[in-house]
Amino acid sequence: MSLEERLLAGDERALARAITLVESGAPHGKDLLRRVRREGPLASSVRVVGVTGAPGSGKSTLVDRLVEASRRRDRRVGVVAVDPSSPFTGGAILGDRVRMTRWHADPGVFIRSMAARGHLGGLAAATLQVVALLDAHGFDDVIIETVGVGQGEVEIVGVADCTLVVLTPGQGDGVQAVKAGVMEIADVFVVNKADHDGAARLVRDVRAMLDLAAPGPGAFLPPIVETVASEGRGVDELVVAIDAHLARLEAGDGLAAKRRGRARHEVAALVSGALARLVRALPDDEMDAVAAGRSTPETAAERLIDRLAARSEPAGVTLFEGQPDDADGASR
Template structure:
Protein backbone atom coordinates (compact mmCIF):
# COMPACT_ATOMS: atom_id res chain seq x y z
CA UNK A 1 0.00 0.00 0.00
CA UNK A 2 2.83 2.40 0.82
CA UNK A 3 4.26 1.63 -2.57
CA UNK A 4 0.95 2.50 -4.20
CA UNK A 5 0.88 5.86 -2.43
CA UNK A 6 4.43 6.58 -3.58
CA UNK A 7 3.47 5.74 -7.15
CA UNK A 8 0.44 8.00 -6.96
CA UNK A 9 2.52 10.89 -5.72
CA UNK A 10 4.90 10.33 -8.62
CA UNK A 11 2.03 10.69 -11.05
CA UNK A 12 1.40 7.06 -11.89
CA UNK A 13 -2.04 6.72 -13.48
CA UNK A 14 -2.35 3.03 -12.74
CA UNK A 15 -1.88 3.78 -9.04
CA UNK A 16 -4.49 6.52 -9.39
CA UNK A 17 -7.00 4.08 -10.89
CA UNK A 18 -6.27 1.42 -8.28
CA UNK A 19 -6.65 3.81 -5.38
CA UNK A 20 -9.96 5.12 -6.67
CA UNK A 21 -11.21 1.53 -6.98
CA UNK A 22 -10.13 0.99 -3.41
CA UNK A 23 -12.34 3.78 -2.10
CA UNK A 24 -15.18 2.93 -4.46
CA UNK A 25 -15.19 -0.63 -3.12
CA UNK A 26 -14.82 0.66 0.42
CA UNK A 27 -11.83 -1.67 0.76
CA UNK A 28 -10.52 -1.83 4.31
CA UNK A 29 -6.98 -1.15 3.10
CA UNK A 30 -7.97 2.42 2.27
CA UNK A 31 -7.42 3.14 5.97
CA UNK A 32 -3.68 2.67 5.36
CA UNK A 33 -3.71 5.00 2.41
CA UNK A 34 -5.96 7.99 3.06
CA UNK A 35 -4.26 9.32 6.20
CA UNK A 36 -0.95 9.11 4.32
CA UNK A 37 -2.31 11.05 1.38
CA UNK A 38 -4.04 13.78 3.28
CA UNK A 39 -1.06 16.05 3.74
CA UNK A 40 -0.60 16.11 -0.02
CA UNK A 41 -4.12 17.44 -0.55
CA UNK A 42 -5.69 20.88 -0.36
CA UNK A 43 -4.34 22.21 -3.64
CA UNK A 44 -6.94 21.08 -6.15
CA UNK A 45 -9.90 23.31 -6.95
CA UNK A 46 -13.18 21.38 -6.91
CA UNK A 47 -15.98 22.14 -9.33
CA UNK A 48 -19.35 20.47 -8.80
CA UNK A 49 -21.72 20.07 -11.73
CA UNK A 50 -25.21 19.02 -10.77
CA UNK A 51 -28.59 18.84 -12.50
CA UNK A 52 -31.39 16.54 -13.55
CA UNK A 53 -30.70 13.33 -15.47
CA UNK A 54 -29.99 14.08 -19.12
CA UNK A 55 -29.67 17.84 -18.67
CA UNK A 56 -26.27 17.74 -20.38
CA UNK A 57 -23.81 17.64 -17.49
CA UNK A 58 -21.41 15.19 -19.13
CA UNK A 59 -21.51 17.09 -22.41
CA UNK A 60 -20.66 20.29 -20.55
CA UNK A 61 -17.81 18.67 -18.65
CA UNK A 62 -16.50 17.31 -21.93
CA UNK A 63 -16.43 20.82 -23.42
CA UNK A 64 -15.12 22.42 -20.25
CA UNK A 65 -12.17 20.06 -20.41
CA UNK A 66 -11.17 21.75 -23.65
CA UNK A 67 -11.03 25.13 -21.89
CA UNK A 68 -9.20 23.59 -18.95
CA UNK A 69 -6.55 22.08 -21.19
CA UNK A 70 -6.22 25.27 -23.22
CA UNK A 71 -5.34 27.01 -19.95
CA UNK A 72 -2.76 24.27 -19.38
CA UNK A 73 -4.50 22.94 -16.32
CA UNK A 74 -5.03 19.27 -15.47
CA UNK A 75 -8.29 17.77 -14.31
CA UNK A 76 -9.76 14.68 -12.72
CA UNK A 77 -13.41 14.00 -13.45
CA UNK A 78 -15.70 11.95 -11.24
CA UNK A 79 -19.09 11.14 -12.71
CA UNK A 80 -21.21 10.06 -9.77
CA UNK A 81 -24.11 7.86 -10.78
CA UNK A 82 -26.31 6.90 -7.83
CA UNK A 83 -28.50 4.70 -10.00
CA UNK A 84 -25.66 2.58 -11.27
CA UNK A 85 -24.10 -0.37 -9.47
CA UNK A 86 -21.24 -0.37 -12.01
CA UNK A 87 -17.73 -0.25 -10.71
CA UNK A 88 -14.19 -0.07 -11.84
CA UNK A 89 -14.49 2.18 -14.85
CA UNK A 90 -16.59 4.55 -16.80
CA UNK A 91 -20.27 4.37 -17.54
CA UNK A 92 -20.47 3.52 -21.19
CA UNK A 93 -22.17 6.73 -22.26
CA UNK A 94 -19.67 8.93 -20.51
CA UNK A 95 -16.82 6.89 -21.87
CA UNK A 96 -17.96 7.42 -25.41
CA UNK A 97 -18.61 11.11 -25.03
CA UNK A 98 -15.40 11.91 -23.22
CA UNK A 99 -13.35 9.52 -25.31
CA UNK A 100 -11.14 12.12 -26.91
CA UNK A 101 -9.82 13.07 -23.50
CA UNK A 102 -9.07 9.48 -22.59
CA UNK A 103 -5.62 9.59 -24.18
CA UNK A 104 -4.78 12.96 -22.67
CA UNK A 105 -2.31 12.54 -19.77
CA UNK A 106 -3.67 15.73 -18.17
CA UNK A 107 -7.17 14.32 -17.80
CA UNK A 108 -8.50 11.34 -15.89
CA UNK A 109 -12.18 10.43 -16.07
CA UNK A 110 -13.84 8.01 -13.75
CA UNK A 111 -17.45 7.02 -13.04
CA UNK A 112 -18.58 5.82 -9.67
CA UNK A 113 -21.76 3.92 -8.89
CA UNK A 114 -23.44 3.08 -5.63
CA UNK A 115 -22.26 -0.03 -3.94
CA UNK A 116 -24.98 -0.08 -1.40
CA UNK A 117 -26.01 3.23 0.04
CA UNK A 118 -25.86 6.86 -0.96
CA UNK A 119 -23.91 7.68 2.17
CA UNK A 120 -21.21 5.31 0.99
CA UNK A 121 -21.14 6.92 -2.42
CA UNK A 122 -20.85 10.34 -0.90
CA UNK A 123 -17.90 9.20 1.20
CA UNK A 124 -16.26 7.52 -1.80
CA UNK A 125 -16.65 10.74 -3.80
CA UNK A 126 -14.91 12.74 -1.12
CA UNK A 127 -12.10 10.23 -0.93
CA UNK A 128 -11.70 10.11 -4.71
CA UNK A 129 -11.39 13.92 -4.73
CA UNK A 130 -8.57 13.61 -2.21
CA UNK A 131 -6.83 11.01 -4.36
CA UNK A 132 -6.99 13.23 -7.46
CA UNK A 133 -5.79 16.12 -5.35
CA UNK A 134 -2.78 14.21 -4.01
CA UNK A 135 -2.05 12.97 -7.53
CA UNK A 136 -1.57 16.62 -8.42
CA UNK A 137 -4.61 17.44 -10.54
CA UNK A 138 -5.22 21.20 -10.63
CA UNK A 139 -8.97 20.69 -10.82
CA UNK A 140 -11.43 18.03 -9.85
CA UNK A 141 -14.81 18.11 -11.56
CA UNK A 142 -17.59 16.15 -9.94
CA UNK A 143 -20.72 15.41 -11.94
CA UNK A 144 -23.72 14.41 -9.80
CA UNK A 145 -27.28 13.72 -10.79
CA UNK A 146 -29.66 15.88 -8.86
CA UNK A 147 -31.58 13.18 -7.09
CA UNK A 148 -32.15 12.62 -3.41
CA UNK A 149 -29.40 13.93 -1.22
CA UNK A 150 -26.73 14.09 -3.84
CA UNK A 151 -27.20 17.59 -5.19
CA UNK A 152 -27.09 18.95 -1.69
CA UNK A 153 -24.07 16.82 -0.93
CA UNK A 154 -22.01 18.27 -3.73
CA UNK A 155 -21.94 21.61 -1.93
CA UNK A 156 -19.99 19.94 0.85
CA UNK A 157 -17.07 19.23 -1.47
CA UNK A 158 -17.27 21.72 -4.32
CA UNK A 159 -15.65 25.13 -4.22
CA UNK A 160 -17.77 26.24 -7.17
CA UNK A 161 -21.13 24.57 -7.79
CA UNK A 162 -22.63 24.73 -11.27
CA UNK A 163 -26.34 23.90 -11.50
CA UNK A 164 -27.44 22.71 -14.94
CA UNK A 165 -31.03 23.31 -15.97
CA UNK A 166 -32.81 23.06 -19.30
CA UNK A 167 -35.42 25.33 -20.86
CA UNK A 168 -38.62 24.86 -18.90
CA UNK A 169 -40.75 24.57 -22.05
CA UNK A 170 -44.34 25.19 -21.00
CA UNK A 171 -43.56 24.98 -17.32
CA UNK A 172 -42.48 27.86 -15.20
CA UNK A 173 -39.15 27.78 -13.41
CA UNK A 174 -41.16 28.11 -10.21
CA UNK A 175 -41.45 24.34 -10.24
CA UNK A 176 -37.70 23.99 -9.74
CA UNK A 177 -36.89 21.80 -6.81
CA UNK A 178 -36.57 23.67 -3.55
CA UNK A 179 -32.99 24.08 -2.49
CA UNK A 180 -31.49 24.19 -5.94
CA UNK A 181 -31.48 28.00 -6.06
CA UNK A 182 -29.47 28.09 -2.84
CA UNK A 183 -26.66 25.80 -3.93
CA UNK A 184 -25.77 27.24 -7.33
CA UNK A 185 -22.80 29.59 -7.71
CA UNK A 186 -23.42 29.50 -11.44
CA UNK A 187 -26.60 28.51 -13.27
CA UNK A 188 -26.51 27.07 -16.74
CA UNK A 189 -29.52 26.77 -18.99
CA UNK A 190 -28.27 24.06 -21.31
CA UNK A 191 -30.00 22.95 -24.51
CA UNK A 192 -30.45 26.60 -25.34
CA UNK A 193 -31.24 25.43 -28.87
CA UNK A 194 -34.65 24.45 -27.49
CA UNK A 195 -37.53 26.93 -27.23
CA UNK A 196 -38.20 28.66 -23.93
CA UNK A 197 -34.55 29.40 -23.14
CA UNK A 198 -34.93 33.17 -22.88
CA UNK A 199 -37.89 32.89 -20.59
CA UNK A 200 -36.14 30.36 -18.36
CA UNK A 201 -33.06 32.57 -18.14
CA UNK A 202 -35.22 35.61 -17.30
CA UNK A 203 -37.16 33.77 -14.62
CA UNK A 204 -33.99 32.45 -13.01
CA UNK A 205 -32.52 35.93 -13.03
CA UNK A 206 -35.66 37.29 -11.36
CA UNK A 207 -35.47 34.62 -8.67
CA UNK A 208 -31.81 35.34 -8.05
CA UNK A 209 -32.47 39.08 -7.83
CA UNK A 210 -34.95 38.41 -5.05
CA UNK A 211 -32.20 36.86 -2.97
CA UNK A 212 -30.78 40.32 -2.32
CA UNK A 213 -27.30 41.73 -2.33
CA UNK A 214 -24.33 39.44 -1.89
CA UNK A 215 -20.73 39.79 -3.00
CA UNK A 216 -21.38 37.16 -5.67
CA UNK A 217 -24.48 37.25 -7.83
CA UNK A 218 -24.81 33.86 -9.54
CA UNK A 219 -24.81 34.35 -13.30
CA UNK A 220 -27.31 32.54 -15.49
CA UNK A 221 -25.66 31.31 -18.68
CA UNK A 222 -27.32 29.72 -21.69
CA UNK A 223 -25.28 26.97 -23.36
CA UNK A 224 -25.56 24.47 -26.17
CA UNK A 225 -23.18 21.87 -24.83
CA UNK A 226 -23.27 19.64 -27.89
CA UNK A 227 -21.96 22.48 -30.02
CA UNK A 228 -19.76 24.00 -27.32
CA UNK A 229 -21.70 27.26 -27.39
CA UNK A 230 -21.50 29.36 -24.25
CA UNK A 231 -18.90 27.09 -22.68
CA UNK A 232 -16.15 29.73 -22.78
CA UNK A 233 -18.37 32.08 -20.79
CA UNK A 234 -19.10 29.29 -18.33
CA UNK A 235 -15.39 28.67 -17.86
CA UNK A 236 -14.78 32.40 -17.37
CA UNK A 237 -17.52 32.49 -14.74
CA UNK A 238 -15.90 29.59 -12.88
CA UNK A 239 -12.57 31.42 -12.91
CA UNK A 240 -14.18 34.66 -11.71
CA UNK A 241 -15.94 32.86 -8.89
CA UNK A 242 -12.71 31.20 -7.86
CA UNK A 243 -10.94 34.55 -7.93
CA UNK A 244 -13.58 36.08 -5.68
CA UNK A 245 -13.45 33.19 -3.19
CA UNK A 246 -9.68 33.46 -3.03
CA UNK A 247 -9.40 37.22 -2.76
CA UNK A 248 -12.18 37.58 -0.19
CA UNK A 249 -10.82 34.86 2.09
CA UNK A 250 -14.05 32.91 1.64
CA UNK A 251 -12.23 29.90 0.21
CA UNK A 252 -10.24 29.60 3.43
CA UNK A 253 -13.41 29.92 5.50
CA UNK A 254 -15.23 27.31 3.42
CA UNK A 255 -12.31 24.92 3.64
CA UNK A 256 -12.03 25.39 7.38
CA UNK A 257 -15.71 24.53 7.70
CA UNK A 258 -15.11 21.50 5.51
CA UNK A 259 -12.22 20.35 7.70
CA UNK A 260 -14.49 20.70 10.73
CA UNK A 261 -17.20 18.68 8.99
CA UNK A 262 -14.78 16.00 7.86
CA UNK A 263 -13.50 15.53 11.38
CA UNK A 264 -17.06 15.29 12.68
CA UNK A 265 -18.06 12.84 9.93
CA UNK A 266 -15.03 10.71 10.57
CA UNK A 267 -15.74 10.66 14.29
CA UNK A 268 -19.35 9.64 13.75
CA UNK A 269 -18.32 7.03 11.22
CA UNK A 270 -15.85 5.47 13.64
CA UNK A 271 -18.26 5.47 16.55
CA UNK A 272 -21.05 4.04 14.42
CA UNK A 273 -18.87 1.27 12.96
CA UNK A 274 -17.61 0.41 16.42
CA UNK A 275 -21.11 0.21 17.85
CA UNK A 276 -22.46 -1.91 15.01
CA UNK A 277 -19.55 -4.28 15.18
CA UNK A 278 -20.14 -4.87 18.88
CA UNK A 279 -23.87 -5.22 18.45
CA UNK A 280 -23.57 -7.67 15.61
CA UNK A 281 -21.17 -9.78 17.60
CA UNK A 282 -23.29 -10.04 20.71
CA UNK A 283 -26.82 -8.88 20.72
CA UNK A 284 -29.93 -10.65 19.45
CA UNK A 285 -30.85 -7.67 17.36
CA UNK A 286 -33.47 -9.43 15.25
CA UNK A 287 -35.21 -10.68 18.35
CA UNK A 288 -35.49 -7.13 19.51
CA UNK A 289 -36.96 -6.10 16.16
CA UNK A 290 -39.65 -8.74 16.64
CA UNK A 291 -40.40 -7.51 20.14
CA UNK A 292 -40.78 -3.97 18.85
CA UNK A 293 -43.08 -5.25 16.11
CA UNK A 294 -45.18 -7.01 18.72
CA UNK A 295 -45.19 -3.86 20.84
CA UNK A 296 -43.73 -5.71 23.79
CA UNK A 297 -40.79 -3.37 23.58
CA UNK A 298 -40.37 0.19 22.30
CA UNK A 299 -37.46 1.35 20.12
CA UNK A 300 -36.44 4.02 22.63
CA UNK A 301 -35.78 1.63 25.48
CA UNK A 302 -34.53 -0.90 22.95
CA UNK A 303 -31.70 1.36 21.85
CA UNK A 304 -30.70 1.93 25.46
CA UNK A 305 -30.76 -1.78 26.14
CA UNK A 306 -28.46 -2.41 23.18
CA UNK A 307 -25.96 0.15 24.40
CA UNK A 308 -26.03 -1.36 27.88
CA UNK A 309 -25.38 -4.78 26.37
CA UNK A 310 -22.19 -3.61 24.71
CA UNK A 311 -21.05 -1.75 27.83
CA UNK A 312 -21.31 1.61 26.18
CA UNK A 313 -20.57 4.25 28.82
CA UNK A 314 -24.05 5.77 28.95
CA UNK A 315 -24.38 9.09 30.76
CA UNK A 316 -25.95 8.59 34.18
Protein backbone atom coordinates (compact mmCIF):
# COMPACT_ATOMS: atom_id res chain seq x y z
CA MET A 1 0.00 0.00 0.00
CA SER A 2 1.31 3.46 -0.84
CA LEU A 3 1.77 6.11 1.84
CA GLU A 4 -1.20 7.94 0.36
CA GLU A 5 -3.48 4.91 0.57
CA ARG A 6 -2.37 4.17 4.11
CA LEU A 7 -2.99 7.81 5.06
CA LEU A 8 -6.49 7.83 3.55
CA ALA A 9 -7.17 4.50 5.31
CA GLY A 10 -6.40 6.16 8.64
CA ASP A 11 -3.03 4.54 9.38
CA GLU A 12 -1.48 6.49 12.25
CA ARG A 13 2.17 5.94 11.41
CA ALA A 14 1.44 6.94 7.83
CA LEU A 15 0.11 10.26 9.14
CA ALA A 16 3.24 11.06 11.13
CA ARG A 17 5.39 10.12 8.14
CA ALA A 18 3.27 12.16 5.75
CA ILE A 19 3.54 15.24 7.97
CA THR A 20 7.31 14.91 8.23
CA LEU A 21 7.52 14.47 4.47
CA VAL A 22 5.35 17.49 3.72
CA GLU A 23 7.16 19.62 6.32
CA SER A 24 10.51 18.74 4.76
CA GLY A 25 9.41 20.50 1.58
CA ALA A 26 10.62 17.55 -0.52
CA PRO A 27 8.97 17.24 -3.96
CA HIS A 28 7.24 13.97 -3.19
CA GLY A 29 5.84 15.48 0.00
CA LYS A 30 4.21 18.13 -2.18
CA ASP A 31 3.01 15.46 -4.58
CA LEU A 32 1.50 13.47 -1.75
CA LEU A 33 -0.32 16.54 -0.50
CA ARG A 34 -1.67 17.29 -3.96
CA ARG A 35 -2.98 13.76 -4.50
CA VAL A 36 -4.46 13.57 -1.03
CA ARG A 37 -6.27 16.83 -1.64
CA ARG A 38 -7.62 15.63 -4.98
CA GLU A 39 -8.70 12.21 -3.76
CA GLY A 40 -9.68 13.11 -0.23
CA PRO A 41 -13.31 13.70 0.67
CA LEU A 42 -14.63 16.51 -1.50
CA ALA A 43 -17.02 17.76 1.13
CA SER A 44 -14.75 17.57 4.14
CA SER A 45 -16.52 17.90 7.45
CA VAL A 46 -13.49 18.66 9.60
CA ARG A 47 -14.04 21.43 12.15
CA VAL A 48 -11.01 23.66 12.61
CA VAL A 49 -10.82 25.57 15.89
CA GLY A 50 -8.06 28.14 16.44
CA VAL A 51 -6.89 29.09 19.94
CA THR A 52 -4.65 32.04 20.69
CA GLY A 53 -3.75 33.95 23.83
CA ALA A 54 -0.80 35.43 25.68
CA PRO A 55 1.71 33.11 27.36
CA GLY A 56 0.38 32.14 30.78
CA SER A 57 -3.27 32.44 29.82
CA GLY A 58 -3.80 28.72 30.37
CA LYS A 59 -4.32 28.11 26.67
CA SER A 60 -2.76 24.65 26.65
CA THR A 61 -4.87 23.49 29.59
CA LEU A 62 -7.93 24.79 27.82
CA VAL A 63 -6.99 22.96 24.63
CA ASP A 64 -6.56 19.82 26.70
CA ARG A 65 -10.14 20.26 27.96
CA LEU A 66 -11.37 20.69 24.41
CA VAL A 67 -9.60 17.46 23.44
CA GLU A 68 -11.43 15.72 26.31
CA ALA A 69 -14.73 17.17 25.11
CA SER A 70 -14.14 15.91 21.56
CA ARG A 71 -13.29 12.43 22.83
CA ARG A 72 -16.40 12.36 25.01
CA ARG A 73 -18.38 12.93 21.81
CA ASP A 74 -16.35 10.19 20.18
CA ARG A 75 -14.80 12.60 17.72
CA ARG A 76 -11.18 12.13 16.61
CA VAL A 77 -9.14 15.25 17.31
CA GLY A 78 -5.80 16.56 16.08
CA VAL A 79 -3.90 19.36 17.82
CA VAL A 80 -1.35 21.46 15.93
CA ALA A 81 0.63 23.56 18.43
CA VAL A 82 2.38 26.33 16.53
CA ASP A 83 5.07 28.59 17.95
CA PRO A 84 5.92 31.37 15.50
CA SER A 85 8.47 32.87 17.86
CA SER A 86 10.55 29.80 18.83
CA PRO A 87 11.71 30.90 22.28
CA PHE A 88 15.13 29.81 23.43
CA THR A 89 13.86 27.54 26.15
CA GLY A 90 12.15 24.27 25.36
CA GLY A 91 9.19 25.26 27.53
CA ALA A 92 6.48 24.92 24.93
CA ILE A 93 7.83 21.66 23.65
CA LEU A 94 8.11 20.26 27.15
CA GLY A 95 4.48 21.15 27.77
CA ASP A 96 3.56 19.37 24.57
CA ARG A 97 5.44 16.27 25.67
CA VAL A 98 3.41 16.12 28.85
CA ARG A 99 0.24 16.34 26.82
CA MET A 100 1.48 13.83 24.31
CA THR A 101 2.15 11.37 27.11
CA ARG A 102 -1.35 11.85 28.48
CA TRP A 103 -3.04 11.04 25.16
CA HIS A 104 -0.40 8.62 23.98
CA ALA A 105 -2.56 5.50 24.25
CA ASP A 106 -5.56 7.08 22.52
CA PRO A 107 -5.47 6.63 18.72
CA GLY A 108 -8.27 9.22 18.48
CA VAL A 109 -5.87 12.01 19.51
CA PHE A 110 -2.91 13.29 17.49
CA ILE A 111 -0.67 16.12 18.74
CA ARG A 112 1.99 17.84 16.68
CA SER A 113 4.23 20.81 17.48
CA MET A 114 5.53 23.13 14.81
CA ALA A 115 8.20 25.80 15.23
CA ALA A 116 8.90 28.75 12.97
CA ARG A 117 12.18 27.51 11.58
CA GLY A 118 12.58 25.53 8.43
CA HIS A 119 9.33 26.38 6.69
CA LEU A 120 10.31 27.94 3.39
CA GLY A 121 6.73 28.72 2.38
CA GLY A 122 5.97 30.21 5.76
CA LEU A 123 4.57 28.73 8.93
CA ALA A 124 0.96 29.58 8.07
CA ALA A 125 1.10 27.62 4.82
CA ALA A 126 2.81 24.69 6.56
CA THR A 127 0.11 24.65 9.25
CA LEU A 128 -2.62 24.52 6.62
CA GLN A 129 -0.83 21.64 4.92
CA VAL A 130 -0.78 19.68 8.17
CA VAL A 131 -4.49 20.45 8.65
CA ALA A 132 -5.14 19.06 5.14
CA LEU A 133 -3.33 15.85 6.06
CA LEU A 134 -5.28 15.49 9.32
CA ASP A 135 -8.46 16.07 7.32
CA ALA A 136 -7.52 13.41 4.78
CA HIS A 137 -6.76 11.05 7.64
CA GLY A 138 -10.31 11.42 8.85
CA PHE A 139 -10.02 13.63 11.91
CA ASP A 140 -13.30 15.24 12.93
CA ASP A 141 -11.79 18.14 14.87
CA VAL A 142 -8.54 19.99 14.44
CA ILE A 143 -7.34 22.50 17.02
CA ILE A 144 -4.66 24.97 15.98
CA GLU A 145 -3.04 26.46 19.07
CA THR A 146 -0.56 29.33 18.98
CA VAL A 147 1.57 30.91 21.67
CA GLY A 148 0.97 34.63 21.87
CA VAL A 149 -1.23 37.22 20.24
CA GLY A 150 1.00 38.87 17.65
CA GLN A 151 0.78 39.26 13.93
CA GLY A 152 2.08 35.76 13.19
CA GLU A 153 -0.46 34.17 15.52
CA VAL A 154 -3.35 36.10 14.00
CA GLU A 155 -2.28 34.93 10.59
CA ILE A 156 -2.21 31.30 11.71
CA VAL A 157 -5.38 30.94 13.79
CA GLY A 158 -7.43 33.48 11.86
CA VAL A 159 -8.13 30.89 9.16
CA ALA A 160 -9.88 28.49 11.55
CA ASP A 161 -13.64 27.90 11.29
CA CYS A 162 -13.94 29.13 14.86
CA THR A 163 -11.25 31.22 16.54
CA LEU A 164 -11.00 31.53 20.32
CA VAL A 165 -9.08 34.41 21.89
CA VAL A 166 -8.11 33.54 25.46
CA LEU A 167 -7.71 36.34 28.00
CA THR A 168 -6.99 36.22 31.72
CA PRO A 169 -7.57 38.76 34.48
CA GLY A 170 -4.55 40.54 35.84
CA GLN A 171 -2.45 40.32 32.70
CA GLY A 172 -0.95 43.78 32.84
CA ASP A 173 -3.03 46.10 30.77
CA GLY A 174 -6.03 43.76 30.50
CA VAL A 175 -8.19 44.47 27.53
CA GLN A 176 -5.56 46.78 26.07
CA ALA A 177 -3.55 43.62 25.48
CA VAL A 178 -6.15 42.73 22.86
CA LYS A 179 -4.59 44.32 19.86
CA ALA A 180 -6.39 45.34 16.72
CA GLY A 181 -6.42 42.41 14.36
CA VAL A 182 -6.74 39.94 17.24
CA MET A 183 -10.12 41.38 18.11
CA GLU A 184 -11.30 41.04 14.54
CA ILE A 185 -10.46 37.34 14.30
CA ALA A 186 -12.20 36.35 17.56
CA ASP A 187 -15.37 34.31 17.08
CA VAL A 188 -15.51 33.55 20.81
CA PHE A 189 -13.71 35.31 23.66
CA VAL A 190 -12.64 33.11 26.56
CA VAL A 191 -11.93 34.69 29.93
CA ASN A 192 -9.91 31.92 31.54
CA LYS A 193 -8.89 31.80 35.22
CA ALA A 194 -12.32 33.30 35.83
CA ASP A 195 -11.94 32.56 39.56
CA HIS A 196 -9.14 35.13 39.80
CA ASP A 197 -9.60 38.73 40.91
CA GLY A 198 -10.61 41.06 38.15
CA ALA A 199 -12.41 38.47 35.99
CA ALA A 200 -15.77 40.26 36.14
CA ARG A 201 -14.09 43.52 35.27
CA LEU A 202 -12.28 41.94 32.32
CA VAL A 203 -15.58 40.53 30.99
CA ARG A 204 -17.12 43.99 31.30
CA ASP A 205 -14.16 45.59 29.52
CA VAL A 206 -14.26 43.12 26.65
CA ARG A 207 -18.01 43.63 26.30
CA ALA A 208 -17.56 47.42 26.28
CA MET A 209 -14.86 47.08 23.65
CA LEU A 210 -17.11 44.89 21.49
CA ASP A 211 -20.04 47.30 21.86
CA LEU A 212 -17.79 50.16 20.85
CA ALA A 213 -16.62 48.34 17.73
CA ALA A 214 -20.06 46.98 16.79
CA PRO A 215 -21.22 48.05 13.32
CA GLY A 216 -24.59 49.12 14.75
CA PRO A 217 -27.15 48.50 17.49
CA GLY A 218 -28.38 44.91 17.56
CA ALA A 219 -25.31 43.68 15.64
CA PHE A 220 -24.20 40.16 16.48
CA LEU A 221 -21.28 40.22 18.93
CA PRO A 222 -18.91 37.34 19.70
CA PRO A 223 -19.88 35.65 22.99
CA ILE A 224 -17.63 35.86 26.05
CA VAL A 225 -17.29 32.58 27.94
CA GLU A 226 -15.76 32.36 31.43
CA THR A 227 -13.70 29.27 32.20
CA VAL A 228 -11.44 27.79 34.85
CA ALA A 229 -9.68 25.35 32.56
CA SER A 230 -7.57 23.84 35.34
CA GLU A 231 -10.78 22.57 36.99
CA GLY A 232 -12.73 22.02 33.80
CA ARG A 233 -15.27 24.71 34.74
CA GLY A 234 -17.03 26.50 31.87
CA VAL A 235 -15.73 24.06 29.28
CA ASP A 236 -19.20 22.70 28.47
CA GLU A 237 -20.43 26.25 27.92
CA LEU A 238 -17.44 26.90 25.68
CA VAL A 239 -18.21 23.82 23.59
CA VAL A 240 -21.81 25.04 23.26
CA ALA A 241 -20.54 28.45 22.09
CA ILE A 242 -18.24 26.83 19.52
CA ASP A 243 -21.06 24.58 18.26
CA ALA A 244 -23.39 27.55 18.00
CA HIS A 245 -20.83 29.51 16.01
CA LEU A 246 -20.28 26.62 13.60
CA ALA A 247 -24.05 26.05 13.26
CA ARG A 248 -24.47 29.72 12.40
CA LEU A 249 -21.69 29.43 9.81
CA GLU A 250 -23.27 26.33 8.28
CA ALA A 251 -26.70 27.95 8.13
CA GLY A 252 -25.37 30.68 5.87
CA ASP A 253 -22.50 30.73 3.40
CA GLY A 254 -20.12 31.08 6.34
CA LEU A 255 -18.40 27.71 6.32
CA ALA A 256 -17.73 27.82 2.58
CA ALA A 257 -16.40 31.35 3.05
CA LYS A 258 -14.04 30.17 5.80
CA ARG A 259 -12.73 27.37 3.59
CA ARG A 260 -12.34 29.79 0.70
CA GLY A 261 -10.42 32.06 3.08
CA ARG A 262 -8.08 29.20 4.00
CA ALA A 263 -7.43 28.48 0.31
CA ARG A 264 -6.77 32.16 -0.36
CA HIS A 265 -4.44 32.27 2.60
CA GLU A 266 -2.45 29.26 1.46
CA VAL A 267 -2.09 30.60 -2.08
CA ALA A 268 -0.86 33.91 -0.68
CA ALA A 269 1.60 32.17 1.62
CA LEU A 270 3.04 30.15 -1.29
CA VAL A 271 3.60 33.23 -3.45
CA SER A 272 4.98 35.20 -0.49
CA GLY A 273 7.43 32.42 0.21
CA ALA A 274 8.61 32.38 -3.41
CA LEU A 275 8.86 36.17 -3.33
CA ALA A 276 10.91 36.16 -0.13
CA ARG A 277 13.42 33.78 -1.73
CA LEU A 278 13.72 36.03 -4.79
CA VAL A 279 14.10 39.14 -2.60
CA ARG A 280 17.01 37.56 -0.76
CA ALA A 281 18.60 36.87 -4.15
CA LEU A 282 18.20 40.44 -5.45
CA PRO A 283 21.58 41.53 -6.86
CA ASP A 284 23.60 43.78 -4.52
CA ASP A 285 24.43 46.29 -7.25
CA GLU A 286 20.76 46.76 -8.03
CA MET A 287 20.05 47.46 -4.36
CA ASP A 288 23.06 49.78 -4.11
CA ALA A 289 21.60 51.74 -7.04
CA VAL A 290 18.32 52.10 -5.14
CA ALA A 291 20.13 53.11 -1.94
CA ALA A 292 22.14 55.74 -3.81
CA GLY A 293 19.10 57.18 -5.60
CA ARG A 294 20.25 56.05 -9.07
CA SER A 295 17.20 53.79 -9.21
CA THR A 296 13.94 53.72 -7.25
CA PRO A 297 12.30 51.01 -5.16
CA GLU A 298 9.36 51.05 -7.60
CA THR A 299 11.59 50.32 -10.58
CA ALA A 300 13.30 47.51 -8.72
CA ALA A 301 9.88 46.18 -7.65
CA GLU A 302 8.72 46.08 -11.28
CA ARG A 303 11.86 44.18 -12.22
CA LEU A 304 11.36 41.74 -9.35
CA ILE A 305 7.83 40.97 -10.53
CA ASP A 306 9.16 40.32 -14.04
CA ARG A 307 11.67 37.89 -12.58
CA LEU A 308 8.99 36.16 -10.55
CA ALA A 309 6.84 35.85 -13.66
CA ALA A 310 9.67 34.58 -15.87
CA ARG A 311 10.42 31.96 -13.21
CA SER A 312 13.99 33.10 -13.91
CA GLU A 313 15.20 32.02 -10.56
CA PRO A 314 18.75 32.36 -9.34
CA ALA A 315 20.66 29.13 -8.87
CA GLY A 316 19.50 27.17 -5.87
CA VAL A 317 16.13 28.90 -5.61
CA THR A 318 12.95 27.14 -6.70
CA LEU A 319 9.56 28.78 -6.83
CA PHE A 320 7.41 25.94 -5.57
CA GLU A 321 8.94 22.61 -4.76
CA GLY A 322 7.11 20.00 -6.81
CA GLN A 323 5.41 22.02 -9.54
CA PRO A 324 2.01 20.83 -10.80
CA ASP A 325 3.76 19.83 -14.05
CA ASP A 326 5.91 17.15 -12.47
CA ALA A 327 2.96 15.33 -10.91
CA ASP A 328 3.86 12.52 -13.31
CA GLY A 329 6.96 11.78 -11.32
CA ALA A 330 4.74 11.16 -8.33
CA SER A 331 4.21 7.45 -8.85
CA ARG A 332 6.73 6.38 -6.23
